[in-house]
Amino acid sequence: MIYLDNSATTKVFPEALESFTAVATNYFGNPSSLHELGMQAERLLIQAREQIARLLHVKATEIIFTSGGTESNNMAIKGIAWQHRHRGRHIITTSIEHPSVAEACKQLEQLGFEVTYLPVDERGIVSVEDVEKAIREDTILVSIMHVNNEIGSIQPIEQIGATLKKYPKIFFHVDHVQGVTKVPLDFKKANIDLCTMSAHKFHGLKGAGILYVREGVKLSPLLAGGAQEMQLRSGTENVAGIVAMAKALRLAFEKYEKARQELNEMKRLLIAELSKIEGIQVNTPVDHSAPHIVNFSINGLKSEVFVHELEKQQIYVSTTSACSSRKKAPSKTLLAMGADQKRAESSIRISLSYENHRGQLSLIIEAIKHALKKLQEVAREM
Amino acid sequence: MERIYLDHAATSPVHPEVVHAMIPYMTEVFGNPSSIHFFGRQSRRAVDEAREAIAKTIGAKTNEIIFTSGGTEADNLALIGVAMANRQKGRHIITTSVEHHAVLHTCHYLEKQGFEVTYLPVNEQGKISLTDLQKALRPDTILVSVMFGNNETGVLQPIEEIGMMLKEHPAYFHTDAVQAYGLIPIDVNKLHIDLLSVSAHKINGPKGVGFLYVRENVKLIPHLYGGEQERKRRAGTENVAGIIGLQKAVEIAQQTMREKVQLYRSFKERMLAIFEQEGIHYAVNGDMDDSLPHVLNVAFFGTNVEAMLVNLDLAGIAASSGSACTAGSVDPSHVLVAMFGKDSERIRSSIRFSFGLGNTAQQIEMAAYETVKIVKRLVRK
Numbered sequence: 001m002i003y004l005d006n007s008a009t010t011k012v013f014p015e016a017l018e019s020f021t022a023v024a025t026n027y028f029g030n031p032s033s034l035h036e037l038g039m040q041a042e043r044l045l046i047q048a049r050e051q052i053a054r055l056l057h058v059k060a061t062e063i064i065f066t067s068g069g070t071e072s073n074n075m076a077i078k079g080i081a082w083q084h085r086h087r088g089r090h091i092i093t094t095s096i097e098h099p100s101v102a103e104a105c106k107q108l109e110q111l112g113f114e115v116t117y118l119p120v121d122e123r124g125i126v127s128v129e130d131v132e133k134a135i136r137e138d139t140i141l142v143s144i145m146h147v148n149n150e151i152g153s154i155q156p157i158e159q160i161g162a163t164l165k166k167y168p169k170i171f172f173h174v175d176h177v178q179g180v181t182k183v184p185l186d187f188k189k190a191n192i193d194l195c196t197m198s199a200h201k202f203h204g205l206k207g208a209g210i211l212y213v214r215e216g217v218k219l220s221p222l223l224a225g226g227a228q229e230m231q232l233r234s235g236t237e238n239v240a241g242i243v244a245m246a247k248a249l250r251l252a253f254e255k256y257e258k259a260r261q262e263l264n265e266m267k268r269l270l271i272a273e274l275s276k277i278e279g280i281q282v283n284t285p286v287d288h289s290a291p292h293i294v295n296f297s298i299n300g301l302k303s304e305v306f307v308h309e310l311e312k313q314q315i316y317v318s319t320t321s322a323c324s325s326r327k328k329a330p331s332k333t334l335l336a337m338g339a340d341q342k343r344a345e346s347s348i349r350i351s352l353s354y355e356n357h358r359g360q361l362s363l364i365i366e367a368i369k370h371a372l373k374k375l376q377e378v379a380r381e382m
Numbered sequence: 383m384e385r386i387y388l389d390h391a392a393t394s395p396v397h398p399e400v401v402h403a404m405i406p407y408m409t410e411v412f413g414n415p416s417s418i419h420f421f422g423r424q425s426r427r428a429v430d431e432a433r434e435a436i437a438k439t440i441g442a443k444t445n446e447i448i449f450t451s452g453g454t455e456a457d458n459l460a461l462i463g464v465a466m467a468n469r470q471k472g473r474h475i476i477t478t479s480v481e482h483h484a485v486l487h488t489c490h491y492l493e494k495q496g497f498e499v500t501y502l503p504v505n506e507q508g509k510i511s512l513t514d515l516q517k518a519l520r521p522d523t524i525l526v527s528v529m530f531g532n533n534e535t536g537v538l539q540p541i542e543e544i545g546m547m548l549k550e551h552p553a554y555f556h557t558d559a560v561q562a563y564g565l566i567p568i569d570v571n572k573l574h575i576d577l578l579s580v581s582a583h584k585i586n587g588p589k590g591v592g593f594l595y596v597r598e599n600v601k602l603i604p605h606l607y608g609g610e611q612e613r614k615r616r617a618g619t620e621n622v623a624g625i626i627g628l629q630k631a632v633e634i635a636q637q638t639m640r641e642k643v644q645l646y647r648s649f650k651e652r653m654l655a656i657f658e659q660e661g662i663h664y665a666v667n668g669d670m671d672d673s674l675p676h677v678l679n680v681a682f683f684g685t686n687v688e689a690m691l692v693n694l695d696l697a698g699i700a701a702s703s704g705s706a707c708t709a710g711s712v713d714p715s716h717v718l719v720a721m722f723g724k725d726s727e728r729i730r731s732s733i734r735f736s737f738g739l740g741n742t743a744q745q746i747e748m749a750a751y752e753t754v755k756i757v758k759r760l761v762r763k
Contacts, residue, residue: 070609223605
C-alpha cells in the first residue's frame with residue numbers, strides 16, 4: 001500500500017497519538033478551572049503554546065489555537081475585515097486559494113466588501129507586481145497562500161511581504177496549511193501579520209489548528225463566549241489535541257527537514273517520468289514548487305475512475321483538493337493557470353509524506369501507466 | 383491524598399472506552415472524509431454512522447445534525463446563523479440573563495450588528511417566567527434562545543412550555559443543552575425545539591467536538607466557509623476521531639442515564655444531609671426539585687468564594703465558583719446576580735459541586751465533611 005494523498009490528510013505520528021491519549025486520560029481538566037486539575041491542563045496548554053512559538057520563531061502570545069485550517073482562515077479574513085471595515089473595504093487575494101479563503105472572501109463580498117482575485121501565470125504563481133498594482137487607498141488585507149494545495153506551486157511570499165512593508169496599514173495573511181514543515185517560511189522576514197496552519201496536515205490530529213496573529217494586530221473574534229485564547233477565540237481548549245499538535249509539529253519539522261532532499265528528488269523524477277507518458281500533462285512546475293505535491297492531467301479521461309483504478313493497485317491519490325473532490329468541477333487552480341476545460345477536469349494529485357522514497361517510484365509509475373491504459377481502452381470502446 | 387473531582391460541569395474525564403474507540407480513527411482509518419478513495423470512504427462512513435446514531439438520541443433526522451468544534455461554536459452558529467439568515471423577517475431576539483457566555487456574548491455581538499435582544503429575568507429559583515416570555519414576544523422576534531439546564535445552578539427551564547408557546551409563533555427556538563444532554567431525555571419534536579447545542583467534553587467525550595441540531599427547513603447561514611462539509615453548513619475537515627469519540631460518549635450516556643440520575647440525586651441528598659447534620663449555615667441556590675441531577679450550587683454564609691476554593695483545592699477537592707469558561711477569573715457569577723441581585727451575600731459565598739464519572743458515595747461524604755470543616759474554620763475567623 002502506498003498512500004499518496006498527504007495533502008488531504010496525513011497519518012498521525014504514533015508519538016502524537018501517545019500524547020493525545022495521555023493528556024485525554026490523565027489531564028482532563030478545563031484550563032479555565034482554578035483547581036489543581038485545571039491548572040495542570042493550563043500548564044500543558046502553556047507549554048504547547050511555547051513549544052509551537054519556538055518552532056515558528058514567534059512569541060507564545062502570538063499563537064491562537066483553533067479547530068483547524070478552515071477556522072483559522074475564516075477568523076483571519078473576516079476578523080480583519082470586520083475590525084477594520086471603517087478604514088476600508090478592499091481585500092486582495094488570488095484566484096487559486098483554498099475554498100476556506102475563497103468562500104470567506106465571497107461571503108465578505110455579499111456584506112459589502114470588494115475583493116480583487118489576482119491571476120496566476122501558467123506555473124500557478126502570482127506576480128508581485130500584480131499585488132502592488134492591485135493596492136488601493138482602501139485596501140485593508142492581502143491574503144495569499146504559501147503553497148498551493150492542488151499543484152504545489154510556491155508563491156513569492158517574502159517578496160510580497162517586502163512590497164507590503166511600504167503599506168504598513170495593510171494586513172498580510174498567509175495560508176500556510178500546505179507549506180508548514182515542508183517549505184521554509186520566515187514569518188518575520190516575510191512581514192506576515194497572520195498565518196494559518198492545520199495539525200492534520202503535519203501528522204497531528206484533525207480538529208486542531210493554529211492562527212498566528214502578530215503582536216499588535218487587532219481582529220474581531222469569530223467565536224464569542226468565555227474569552228479564551230487572549231479573548232480572540234472562545235470555547236474550552238482542545239488540550240489533548242493541542243498538546244499532540246505541538247508534538248507533531250516538532251517531529252514534522254525534523255522529519256521533513258531530513259526528507260526534503262529525497263522528496264525533491266522524487267518530485268523531479270516523478271515529473272520527468274510522467275512527462276514521458278503519452279496522454280499525461282504535468283501541471284506542477286518543476287521549480288518554485290513544494291517537494292511533496294505533483295499534479296498532472298489525464299487528457300480529459302475521468303479522473304475519479306483513474307483514482308479508483310490506482311486504488312485497485314493499492315495506491316491512493318486524489319482528484320483535486322479533498323475539500324471539493326466530492327463535487328465534479330474543473331480545477332479552479334488549473335483554469336486560472338490557463339488550462340483548457342478538458343485538462344482542468346481531469347487532474348490528479350500525488351502528495352507525498354516523509355515516508356515516501358525513490359524506491360517506490362517505478363511501482364507508482366507502472367501503476368499509473370497501467371491505470372491510464374485501462375481508461376484509454378474503456379474510452380475507445382465507448 | 384485522594385483527589386476528588388467534583389467539577390464535571392466544567393469538563394469531565396474522557397471515558398476509557400471513548401479513547402479506545404477513537405484510536406483506530408487516528409491510526410488505520412485516518413483518511414479525509416472528502417477523499418474519494420478507500421481511506422476517505424471509510425472515514426466518511428464512520429462519520430455518517432455517528433451522525434445517524436447521535437440523531438436518534440434526540441429524535442432528529444440524520445441530516446439535522448451539524449458537527450462543530452464544541453458547544454461554543456454550536457451556540458455561535460445557532461444564534462449568528464439564524465439571526466443573519468432571517469434578518470429580513472425581524473431583528474428581535476429573546477434570551478435569558480442566565481445563559482452561558484457562549485450565548486450571552488454572542489447576543490452582545492448581535493446587538494452591535496443592529497439586532498435587539500431582550501434578556502429575560504429569572505426569579506430567586508433561577509427560573510424565567512412564561513408570562514415574561516409571552517409579553518416579550520413580538521411580531522419581529524426571530525429567535526428565542528433559552529438554555530435547557532443552567533451550568534452553574536443546574537436549574538431547568540420550562541422548555542416544553544416554551545416550545546408549546548412558540549408553536550404559535552414564527553420565531554425559532556434554540557436551547558443550549560450542553561449540561562442537560564445525557565442526563566435528561568430530550569425529544570426535539572415533543573419539545574418543539576428547532577436548534578440544540580451539545581458539547582462532547584461535558585459527557586465524558588473528548589474536547590474539541592460537539593454538535594448543533596438544526597431542524598430541517600430552519601434558515602441558517604454558516605459561520606465557517608470553505609469546503610462543502612456538513613452539507614455546506616460548516617466547512618472544515620471533519621474531526622473524525624473526535625466525532626467517533628462523541629458517538630461513543632453519547633452511547634454510554636444513553637445507556638447509563640437512569641442509573642446516573644439516581645446516583646447523582648443521592649449524592650446531592652447525602653451532601654446536604656451532612657451539611658444539615660453538622661449545623662453549618664448554608665442554602666441551596668436554585669430550585670432543588672427541578673434541576674439537573676449532577677449540579678449542586680450552595681451558598682455557605684460567612685465564607686468567601688476564593689478562600690473556599692483554595693481550601694477545597696488544598697484538601698484535594700476540585701469544585702468551582704460557577705462557569706469555568708470565564709477563563710480563570712472569579713468574577714461574580716452573572717447567574718447568581720440575576721437570581722439574588724448584586725448585593726446578595728450569596729454572590730460571594732457560593733460553590734458549585736458537579737458530579738460525574740468515577741464519583742462514589744464515599745467520595746461525596748468525604749468531600750461533604752471536608753467542606754464542613756473548611757466552612758466552620760472560615761466562619762470562625
